[in-house]
Amino acid sequence: MARKAAGRPPEETLSLWKREQALLKTLVVDRDTEAWQRDPAFSGLQRVGGVDVSFVKGDSVSACASLVVLSYPELEVMYEDCRMVSLTAPYVSGFLAFREVPFLVDAVQQLREKEPRLMPQVLFVDGNGVLHHRGFGVACHLGVVTDLPCIGVAKKLLQVDGLENNALHKEKIRLLKAGGDSFPLMGGSGTVLGMALKSHDHSTKPLYVSVGHKMSLEAAVRLTHGCCKFRIPEPVRQADIRSRDYIRRTLGVQGAPALRPERSKKAQRPKACPQGASEEPAEDGKVCAPPPSSSPPPGWAGPPVLCWPPTGYKALFLGWGGQSRDKGRALGVLSQPLLLDPGLEAAAMETRLFANWPRASRKQ
DNA sequence: GCGACAG
DNA sequence: ATCTTGTCGC
Numbered sequence: 001m002a003r004k005a006a007g008r009p010p011e012e013t014l015s016l017w018k019r020e021q022a023l024l025k026t027l028v029v030d031r032d033t034e035a036w037q038r039d040p041a042f043s044g045l046q047r048v049g050g051v052d053v054s055f056v057k058g059d060s061v062s063a064c065a066s067l068v069v070l071s072y073p074e075l076e077v078m079y080e081d082c083r084m085v086s087l088t089a090p091y092v093s094g095f096l097a098f099r100e101v102p103f104l105v106d107a108v109q110q111l112r113e114k115e116p117r118l119m120p121q122v123l124f125v126d127g128n129g130v131l132h133h134r135g136f137g138v139a140c141h142l143g144v145v146t147d148l149p150c151i152g153v154a155k156k157l158l159q160v161d162g163l164e165n166n167a168l169h170k171e172k173i174r175l176l177k178a179g180g181d182s183f184p185l186m187g188g189s190g191t192v193l194g195m196a197l198k199s200h201d202h203s204t205k206p207l208y209v210s211v212g213h214k215m216s217l218e219a220a221v222r223l224t225h226g227c228c229k230f231r232i233p234e235p236v237r238q239a240d241i242r243s244r245d246y247i248r249r250t251l252g253v254q255g256a257p258a259l260r261p262e263r264s265k266k267a268q269r270p271k272a273c274p275q276g277a278s279e280e281p282a283e284d285g286k287v288c289a290p291p292p293s294s295s296p297p298p299g300w301a302g303p304p305v306l307c308w309p310p311t312g313y314k315a316l317f318l319g320w321g322g323q324s325r326d327k328g329r330a331l332g333v334l335s336q337p338l339l340l341d342p343g344l345e346a347a348a349m350e351t352r353l354f355a356n357w358p359r360a361s362r363k364q
Numbered sequence: 365g366c367g368a369c370a371g
Numbered sequence: 372a373t374c375t376t377g378t379c380g381c
Contacts, residue, residue, distance in 0.1 A: 056373090
């Protein structure tokens with residue numbers, strides 16, 4: 001049953017939260033504490049972790065918290081823990097940790113008890129570290145509470161302490177794309193709060209890396225770069241992928257997207273990606289086409305239809321034209337390959353990365 | 365079109 | 372976060 005979000009907490013609660021943040025902030029260690037962090041090749045580093053919380057669509061309480069551990073430098077998943085949780089605290093900017101951290105700590109604790117040998121030596125956290133309203137973001141919070149080195153990786157700039165996503169910032173991003181690897185994010189106080197990082201070649205949109213705990217900013221940035229196959233560091237990306245998949249498997253087709261209205265023929269033709277959409281580089285040899293001998297899944301009829309790629313992917317995926325058994329009526333396409341039968345779904349997933357998608361022409 | 369607002 | 376989709380900028 002979908003539940004509603006809790007409202008914004010009273011000021012009294014926020015005051016308590018601020019006090020707790022101030023208290024825990026004194027425990028943050030923003031320098032390298034481990035030998036591998038200073039090694040040029042991170043020699044001695046064998047396990048990197050990632051955490052994430054994914055939500056059930058239309059339900060602000062049910063979520064899946066995940067913890068994954070990957071080998072380093074291979075970046076292969078060696079441990080995965082996904083669990084459904086009921087969130088209590090609402091999301092309030094600046095207080096993300098109070099919403100998500102308790103469940104992540106549980107996951108770390110369970111790993112500590114059951115598979116201590118798989119304990120990651122560093123955790124990548126979806127969100128900021130010291131780049132935060134009060135210098136104590138979710139990555140610091142999780143780090144202090146678990147005593148693990150943590151790196152904060154945000155996908156959007158948190159505009160705080162004078163940092164602004166303004167024209168100057170955007171200009172720096174353009175320069176980044178052309179040349180450099182990263183640029184510092186300096187707060188009003190003159191302190192470097194984090195770094196904007198181009199996580200791989202051809203990346204358009206930077207990551208915002210900041211110190212969580214027990215690690216220097218330099219090492220955090222360097223390791224983040226070393227853990228990126230795509231824009232998002234692999235540990236966080238795997239945690240995200242797996243928690244979303246877990247929700248799909250657990251809730252089944254109940255959470256399946258509804259049919260979208262039919263698109264015009266013109267609209268169905270492949271066009272250029274929206275600007276900035278190509279966050280994952282295309283892989284060679286992966287072409288979007290219907291599987292050789294495919295037929296519509298039960299309840300669907302009609303030829304395969306090429307659909308728009310989901311946001312963030314330079315990709316196509318498959319859907320079926322025809323009628324839904326349940327939802328009835330209009331010709332339409334699936335917004336996700338979710339309702340395809342298992343074989344077809346696999347095929348569709350394989351074709352998500354499309355090699356020759358035309359790039360958007362940039363207007364100068 | 366009000367601006368901001370990590371996830 | 373979740374949706375989705377032309378875009379840009381003040």
